[in-house]
Amino acid sequence: MRFSCLKWGKPLKISKLAREVIRFLGYKPDVDIPMVITQLEGGEKLYEELVEAREQMAPTNREKIIGWPQIPVLHMTNSGDI
Numbered sequence: 153m154r155f156s157c158l159k160w161g162k163p164l165k166i167s168k169l170a171r172e173v174i175r176f177l178g179y180k181p182d183v184d185i186p187m188v189i190t191q192l193e194g195g196e197k198l199y200e201e202l203v204e205a206r207e208q209m210a211p212t213n214r215e216k217i218i219g220w221p222q223i224p225v226l227h228m229t230n231s232g233d234i
Contacts, residue, residue: 156212156219163199 167189171181179185192198209218 156217157209159216159218 167187170187174181174185181187207220209220212219
């Protein structure tokens with residue numbers, strides 16, 4: 153089994169993305185549509201790690217797709233034991 157991941161490029165602040173979408177729709181951020189920044193709630197993160205530092209990624213034949221090397225599949229029994 154092989155897993156793949158899209159290469160998204162540089163991180164983007166969600167507030168910047170929201171402002172761009174508001175402008176794209178013909179509105180003015182903070183004028184037509186107010187934006188309120190709140191604090192993080194329990195369990196929320198500022199960023200998401202797609203790959204851990206110890207994982208080795210492998211190139212694919214597509215420029216914007218990377219993959220993990222062959223991953224063994226774990227088979228579950230009926231009782232849920234591994």
